[in-house]
Amino acid sequence: MVIDIHTHTFPDALAETTIPKLEQMSHTKSFLSGKGSDLMASMQKAGIDYSVVLPVATAPKQVLRINDSSAAINEKFQETGIFSLGCMHPDFADYKQELARVAELGLKGIKLHPVYQGVDFDDIRTLRVLDRAAELGLIVLTHSGLDVGFPGVVHVTPAMVRRAIAQVGSVTLILAHMGGWRCWDEAEELLCDTKVYLDTSYSLGMLHPLGDGFYSKEQLPMMQEEQFMRMVHSFGVERFLFGTDSPWGGQVECVRQMEQLPLTSEERAAILGGNAERLLHLSELRGM
Numbered sequence: 258m259v260i261d262i263h264t265h266t267f268p269d270a271l272a273e274t275t276i277p278k279l280e281q282m283s284h285t286k287s288f289l290s291g292k293g294s295d296l297m298a299s300m301q302k303a304g305i306d307y308s309v310v311l312p313v314a315t316a317p318k319q320v321l322r323i324n325d326s327s328a329a330i331n332e333k334f335q336e337t338g339i340f341s342l343g344c345m346h347p348d349f350a351d352y353k354q355e356l357a358r359v360a361e362l363g364l365k366g367i368k369l370h371p372v373y374q375g376v377d378f379d380d381i382r383t384l385r386v387l388d389r390a391a392e393l394g395l396i397v398l399t400h401s402g403l404d405v406g407f408p409g410v411v412h413v414t415p416a417m418v419r420r421a422i423a424q425v426g427s428v429t430l431i432l433a434h435m436g437g438w439r440c441w442d443e444a445e446e447l448l449c450d451t452k453v454y455l456d457t458s459y460s461l462g463m464l465h466p467l468g469d470g471f472y473s474k475e476q477l478p479m480m481q482e483e484q485f486m487r488m489v490h491s492f493g494v495e496r497f498l499f500g501t502d503s504p505w506g507g508q509v510e511c512v513r514q515m516e517q518l519p520l521t522s523e524e525r526a527a528i529l530g531g532n533a534e535r536l537l538h539l540s541e542l543r544g545m
């Protein structure tokens with residue numbers, strides 16, 4: 258079974274304006290249109306059973322509407338294989354009640370994006386969200402490290418994650434992009450003895466540049482395969498979850514990348530889907 262734990266879709270009309278805007282910001286090219294139908298076609302091509310959509314609330318006023326549309330996405334899960342987590346913004350005043358609603362809606366967890374939300378991961382506003390999520394048994398998946406769309410802006414480093422988990426209860430935390438995009442040495446050094454999960458999205462291989470000459474050749478490579486393999490073995494393979502960041506990564510390309518890594522077949526199966534299934538129980542949901 259293959260589960261892509263890190264994807265993004267937008268309502269059709271929004272996709273048409275949002276994707277070009279994000280392409281310009283990041284100087285990278287999207288692999289897809291950002292529409293759900295396009296993600297389904299891509300899953301079919303890549304042999305991906307389920308994709309998990311991660312919605313980002315860039316302002317508190319978006320939270321309710323996004324959680325409603327996440328629940329609507331999940332109503333079609335039987336046909337689409339696309340499952341959406343919920344969202345939260347650290348400045349959302351009624352976070353306690355809204356997180357309870359997220360749990361009631363069966364969204365299983367939330368996505369945080371400290372860079373887009375402008376709040377540090379060890380800020381008290383984030384900590385209270387993590388605490389409440391832990392209390393409700395919600396998973397928290399957060400962007401981590403730098404963001405290709407915001408050069409130089411860091412609101413979530415491995416050191417901040419360490420400080421945060423020292424303060425909150427036993428929250429199930431997934432750090433995107435192998436623990437910290439372009440902070441990989443720090444992630445390797447500081448996160449090994451924690452219980453956090455890491456998703457593999459947007460980490461291996463190269464940036465997918467827009468072709469506007471913004472990036473030099475030296476800026477394109479991301480994490481080295483040696484470091485990826487070293488982390489899998491020092492952290493433990495059960496802590497890694499396959500993700501693509503689709504549409505910013507190609508699902509076909511990312512599955513191929515996993516197939517080419519020097520993993521055992523058990524390790525590969527765990528990363529590609531076994532670990533995520535243990536966390537999310539998506540097959541059970543589909544069987545219902």
Ligand SMILES: [Zn+2]
Nearest residue numbers: 263265311502
């Ligand atoms: Zn993402």
